[in-house]
Amino acid sequence: SYELTQPPSVSVSPGQTARITCSGRQLGTKYTCWYQQKPGHSPVLVIYQDKRRPSGVPERFSGSNSGDTATLTITGTQAMDEADYFCQAWDDSRVFGGGTRLTVL
Amino acid sequence: QVQLRESGPGLVKPTETLSLTCTVSGDSGDYWSWIRQPPGKGLEWIGYVYNDGRTNSKPSLRSRVTISIDTSRKQVSLNLYSVTAGDTAIYYCAGASGNYAGFDSWGQGTLVTVSS
Numbered sequence: 001s002y003e004l005t006q007p008p009s010v011s012v013s014p015g016q017t018a019r020i021t022c023s024g025r026q027l028g029t030k031y032t033c034w035y036q037q038k039p040g041h042s043p044v045l046v047i048y049q050d051k052r053r054p055s056g057v058p059e060r061f062s063g064s065n066s067g068d069t070a071t072l073t074i075t076g077t078q079a080m081d082e083a084d085y086f087c088q089a090w091d092d093s094r095v096f097g098g099g100t101r102l103t104v105l
Numbered sequence: 106q107v108q109l110r111e112s113g114p115g116l117v118k119p120t121e122t123l124s125l126t127c128t129v130s131g132d133s134g135d136y137w138s139w140i141r142q143p144p145g146k147g148l149e150w151i152g153y154v155y156n157d158g159r160t161n162s163k164p165s166l167r168s169r170v171t172i173s174i175d176t177s178r179k180q181v182s183l184n185l186y187s188v189t190a191g192d193t194a195i196y197y198c199a200g201a202s203g204n205y206a207g208f209d210s211w212g213q214g215t216l217v218t219v220s221s
Binding site for chain 2 (some may be wrong): 001031033035042043044045047048049054086088090092093094095096097098099
């Protein structure tokens with residue numbers, strides 16, 4: 001079965017750029033999306049089709065996908081961005097990465 | 106804007122069947138998924154159903170899962186058979202508009218505990 005691997009945690013200082021990776025075999029040939037989940041809340045879609053932002057998602061969120069790695073980039077990270085982030089891709093089914101806890105120090 | 110609301114028992118006994126319903130209101134989507142999250146852990150996709158009734162589910166759960174849709178009542182159902190403590194999780198209903206558009210609507214989730 002297809003698997004996606006994310007780092008358990010990423011730390012960033014306010015105002016800096018955070019990059020969260022998601023790795024999978026030939027992931028660049030599949031569409032990926034990213035979800036943000038804050039404690040006690042349901043996930044929220046922040047990137048779909050590798051790099052598209054749903055309406056209402058701040059421009060500081062961007063995505064890319066090439067080779068075996070997809071990356072979620074948050075430029076000018078704010079304290080409110082502290083959350084868990086999950087990548088998701090399409091195989092025969094839908095697959096989620098294990099999640100990354102983003103800490104804004 | 107789509108609103109989703111999960112409902113069903115919060116406690117299920119081992120070996121019994123977990124049954125949940127997702128009620129859809131507002132704008133519609135193309136297909137609906139059940140996704141679960143054990144407390145403190147990551148997301149696990151369970152399966153989906155399209156509005157025309159086509160379904161698919163995670164291979165490791167396929168033998169225990171049935172997902173169905175009642176379009177007239179705008180409800181999506183999940184049945185998970187022969188549950189164990191490992192099925193304890195928050196269960197989410199999520200909707201997507203388009204095959205590769207991601208899940209852009211989510212319910213608030215419902216915690217289901219499997220325990221005797």
